[in-house]
Amino acid sequence: MNILQEISVQLQQGNPKKVAEFTQQAINENIDTKTILDNGLIAGMAVIGEKFKAHEIFLPDVLLAAKAMYAGMDLLKPLLVKEGIPTIGKVVIGTVQGDLHDIGKNLVVIMLRGAGFEVFDLGNDVSPEKFLETAVKENAIVIGMSALLTTTMPVMKKVIDLAKERHLYGKKKFIVGGAPLSADYAAEIGASAYCFDGMSAVETVKRFTTTSS
Amino acid sequence: MRPTLQFLSDQLIEQIIAEGREIMCKLGIEIHNDLALLLMHNNGAKVDKTASRVYFTQSLIDNALAAVPHAFKLYDVYGNEAVDLSGFNVNFTPGSAAINILDSTTNKFRKPTTQDYVRYAKLMCKMNNIASQSTAMIPSDVHEKISDSYRLYLSLLYCDKPVVTGAFTIEAFEIMKNLQITIRSSKENLKAKPLTIFSCCPTSPLKWSEVTSQNLLDCAAYSIPVEYIAMPLSGFMSPVTLVGTLIQHTAETLSGLVMSQLMNPGTPVLYGGSPAFFDVRYETTPMGSVATMMIDCAYNEIGKYLGIPTQAYIGLSDAKALDAQAGFETSLGAALAALAGINNISGPGMRDFESCFSLEKLVVDNEICGTALRLIRGIEPKEDFPSLPIFEELLREKHLLIADHTRKYFKEEDYIPGTVISRANRSRWEEEGSTTVGQRAMIEIEKHIKAWQPTNLPDNVKKELTVLMENESRKYGMTKLPNID
Incomplete structure (x- = not known):
């Protein structure tokens, strides 16, 4: 097994210490930073994602693997910045204004970070302006909005309408999720996608960031 | 607790x-x-x-009660312990001897064939909440005089779990016993490690036919366990009250017990039955009736009081389709039976008054059995005291999804069913095809059957079983057994 495979395997086993150890070894061996990221860390998380979808492993296993991924990312991040290599994608996320329910959103944040995305978590009760300003400032392609209440769902439309006003609508992707949401509602308000759970959010963000890059 | x-x-x-x-x-x-x-x-x-x-x-009754074992075990085809019939231990086994199968492609009832039986036996290998197999259907493509032994032969060949079975004739016992001795290699080994349970049914009211009583005696002679299946019908062939039916059930069951213990003291038996509260509208014997289930649980209490392990036909349904009725009758029965501690619960896969077997229902019922087995494990503290550390961790980490405590216990604190039970949110369910439980069950069946691997029973033993079965079939004019693969 080569060093990149070791990273992938240790990540799948949720072993942060070993992932950090092998990542450092790979760096020391002058393996290309992007190769370590793609063929070690992200490759391991891809296997985890597939197994989770097939019900072979469960959410705690996924999150543990994500934690191991952070251990590797912490070492790679300064090198990626130094070498000017972009992260696989940036996401601004929050629960919309008037809504304090953030359990589902928090799960999506954990899973997005686990998949290697840079996530700007704005918390809950987030105003439309804050969503857009942060996305512009951080150059994030994807804006994720969550709501648990039917009374706060319309704020999502406000965010999108404001984006249209500010000529950001075609430049950003708006993903929505939460218990009262549906694909129909997402289409109705002009959202780019509806994500029914954490894993579908990861897949959707992957799709959008790949397309935009 | x-x-x-x-x-x-x-x-x-x-x-x-x-x-x-x-x-x-x-x-x-x-x-x-x-x-x-x-x-x-x-x-x-x-x-x-x-x-x-x-x-x-x-x-005579006292002597039989003094001789009967208070517990026994069943062993798989390799001789490994598989089923513990003691105390309040609960084991599920499929319903048995259906004359029909529900054809999943046509959705019509028809007579089962060898191919159906082999698919069933392969599927049974993967039913993780059902401890033993039963000879669930009667293949119609062999001579009727071997339809009982042939089921057992196929079960022993294709699945390693012990078998709940029974003979339809006096003559069939011989080959059914020989098939078992072939696997165990001697009569003594078979006695030491029972492989099957034979169902022996008195006829209500208060009667034993020649065939069933002889089967019972023959089993006793070889120490093959027997389950007595008394079938009083409340309001028709027994008093309408549950207590009256229980009195009759007691008399019919204890009479079988005396016969077994006189023939061979110490013969392992199950205090079982398949009573029903007669339906005076449709002239049927509903297994899904709550009164039927109450009689089952109550005679189980009588069996336990007498120190005898128990059995019941419960956790099945009278529904003709895989519908809400099938789910509620099966679930209620399985839960009640498990709570009551019935040691061998016969029912999964069966519908239409024990007359029609369904592989789809078997797959769904496997999840019902898993749920019932979880239910009876009850609620126990697991590193919950003192509780401050875990709550400190929750507040610190904002969630407990990867806490050691979570990872250690999440699989055992709840029962995690297979994909036949939909726990996805509606959007995901729609994305995955908006499937019904029946459609998901069909997918599971094909997945399991495809993944089936031959058992590790030595080839020479498998050959011997086949020779025995071929010889038996020749007695009834069959030149060869049906094609299997």
Whole structure:
């Protein structure tokens, strides 16, 4: 097994210490930073994602693997910045204004970070302006909005309408999720996608960031 | 604490047993079997040979109760322990001897074939909540005189789990016994590690036919475990009250017990049954009736009181389709039976009054069994005291999804069902095809059957089984057995 495979395997086993150890070894061996990221860390998380979808492993296993991924990312991040290599994608996320329910959103944040995305978590009760300003400032392609209440769902439309006003609508992707949401509602308000759970959010963000890059 | 269910007080149990015994002694039991009559006569019972009626004595019953084992185990085809029939241990086994199968492609009832049976046996290997197989269907593509032994042969060949079975004729016992001895290599080994349980059914009211009583005696001679399947029908072939039916069930079951223990003291048995509360509208025997289930659980209490492991046909349904009725009747029965601690629960896969087997229902019922098995593990503290550390961790980490405590216990604190049970949110369910439970069950069936691997029974043993079965089939004019693969 080569060093990149070791990273992938240790990540799948949720072993942060070993992932950090092998990542450092790979760096020391002058393996290309992007190769370590793609063929070690992200490759391991891809296997985890597939197994989770097939019900072979469960959410705690996924999150543990994500934690191991952070251990590797912490070492790679300064090198990626130094070498000017972009992260696989940036996401601004929050629960919309008037809504304090953030359990589902928090799960999506954990899973997005686990998949290697840079996530700007704005918390809950987030105003439309804050969503857009942060996305512009951080150059994030994807804006994720969550709501648990039917009374706060319309704020999502406000965010999108404001984006249209500010000529950001075609430049950003708006993903929505939460218990009262549906694909129909997402289409109705002009959202780019509806994500029914954490894993579908990861897949959707992957799709959008790949397309935009 | 294991949750339990109780319908009868000890005082009521004693009254029911006393009444049942009085019926056995004063009204007698009709037994159409010369050997049984002789055994009874030689041991002090009054026998009216002309009427084939035996008037038991209290001491005869006491002696049988003193001889019967309080527990026994079943072993798989390799000789590994597989089923523990003791105390409040609960094991599920499929319903047995269906004359029909629900064809999943046409959605019509039809007679089962060898191919159906083999698919069933392969599927049974993967039913992780169902401890033993049963000879669930009667293949129609062999001579009817071998349709009982042929089921057992196929089960032993394609699945390694022990088998709940039964013979339809006196003659069939010989080959069914020989198939088992072939696997165990000797009569003594078979006795030491039972592989099957034979269902032996008295005929209500208060009667044993020649075939079933002879099967019972033959099993006893080889120490093959037997489950007595008394089938009183409340309001028709037994009193309409549940207590009245329980008295009759007691008399019919204890009469079988006496026969077994006279033939071979210490023969392992299950205090079982398949009673029903007769439906006076449709003239049917509903297994899904709540009164039927209550009778089952109550006679289980009587069996336990007598120190005998128990069995019941419960956790099945009278529904004709895989519908809400199938789900509620099966679930209620399985949950009640598990709470009551019925040791061998016969039912999964069966619908339409025990007459039609369905692989789709078997797959769904496997999840119901898993749910019931979780239920009876109850609620126990698991590193919950003191509780401050875990709550500190929750507040610190904002969630407990990867906490050691979570990872250690999440698989055992709940029962995690297979994909046949939809726990996805509606959007994901729609994305995955908006499937019905029946459609998901069909996918599971094909997945499991495709993944099936031949058992590790040595090839020479498999060959011997086939030679035995071929010889048996020739007796009835069959030149060869149906094609299997």
